Amino acid sequence: MSDLILHHYPSSPFSEKVRLILGHKQLAWQSVVIPRVMPKPDVLALTGGYRRTPFLQIGADVYCDTALICDVLEHRQPTPTLYPNHLKGMARVLAQWADSTLFWAAMGHNLSPTGAAALFAGQPPEAAQAFAADRGAMRAGMSSLRPGDATAAYKSYLRRLSTLVEDQPFLLGERPCVADFAAYHPLWFSRVVNPAMAGILNATPAVIEWMDRMAAIGHGQMSKLSATEAIAIAAAAQPAPLGDDVFQDEHGIALGSRVTVAAEAFGQEPTEGILRAATRTRYTLERTDERAGTLHVHFPRIGFVLRAVRA
Known part of the structure; x- marks a missing residue:
């Protein structure tokens, strides 16, 4: 069974973008159908605040925004490429x-x-x-x-x-x-x-x-999963190790600081956690949920705002 878990709903346009990319790369994936509107308690257990659709889960790692999901899927399956040289x-x-x-x-x-x-x-x-x-x-x-x-x-x-x-x-x-x-x-x-x-x-x-x-590209090989099962998978896993190049400082906010990350515009609900990485292209926050355990929630830099949490 694939470890790629897409949290989405059928009529979501950005979800269709990712579903087709999964088909393009002929990837198997698990489907968790989420509510179209709030409340979304199972979504927030994993993301900590972010509620745009879709998001991708791999174990205890949660990837927000389709631009970042595209990069994750490209790394998982480089061919056929999304980014011709x-x-x-x-x-x-x-x-x-x-x-x-x-x-x-x-x-x-x-x-x-x-x-x-x-x-x-x-x-x-x-x-x-x-x-x-x-x-x-x-x-x-x-x-x-x-x-x-x-x-x-x-x-x-x-x-x-x-x-x-x-x-x-x-x-x-x-x-x-x-x-x-x-x-x-x-x-x-x-x-x-x-x-x-x-x-x-x-x-x-x-x-x-x-x-x-x-x-005609289709959606790849999809199997169904419940939100409860997806949260249990996260709780049983540990976030994947981060790479060596984890810090490019643009804000004067040190790794290990308590921060929030939120979208610049649409869907500005913040996710709060400990800053574990601020690479050239993404932020990674560590957060803990009573049901989902310790998670790394990842966001692209472009389109998102990093702020320190002031005591």
Whole structure:
């Protein structure tokens, strides 16, 4: 049985990004389905505060944010690569744009009043209200595109993506890279999760053909696991040893300090723990949970904020 445990839910777009990468790398993985909205007690037992979806668990190590999960999976299975040598920087930059600018334009369209009504059609009013309240709390302090502006931007971005796949099968060449998976998932939400809003894709048939190629990758070999079982796996394990290069000081905060790490924008709930590593690319916090035991929770540097806990 694989030790890769993905905590996700079926309609989560960022989860679809990781599910497809697991398929691309032909990896076996265990699936823990988590709630779409708070409360998420089993999630917080493992992450300590972070509640964005998905996150990856390997034993007593928890990896937050899909950009970091991509790096972890690349290290686990280097081929086929997500980062082609001659396009490594371009792939990462394009993926970061897709995970942020493209994503928020797409979701502004997908969850417009018309889109939200379609998405929650047939469900009790409380479901839509709970979702809106939950995501509203996660967006606290963020500026959001108005639906009309989001739709206009989304159309422009789809045309730009179309120019990349009109003469080649994937965004940067003959094979998919991290940029393809990042650009695919917000469009997948339009097409698969809320198909009432998928008409926006019809003006860019090359994008639809590219999406078909992406969907054909599949999700790898998945087996089911309960949250209780995942927490027990963490409790029975110890965090993996850290490497030698564990400290690049940008904040004047020493290793061993009590700190918090939180997202810069969406979903700013902090995770508190002991700083065990601050490498060139990631932070690692040690924390203890009464059910999950001693854990290392890992975050990418980009997109996250490190702060010392003041006594």
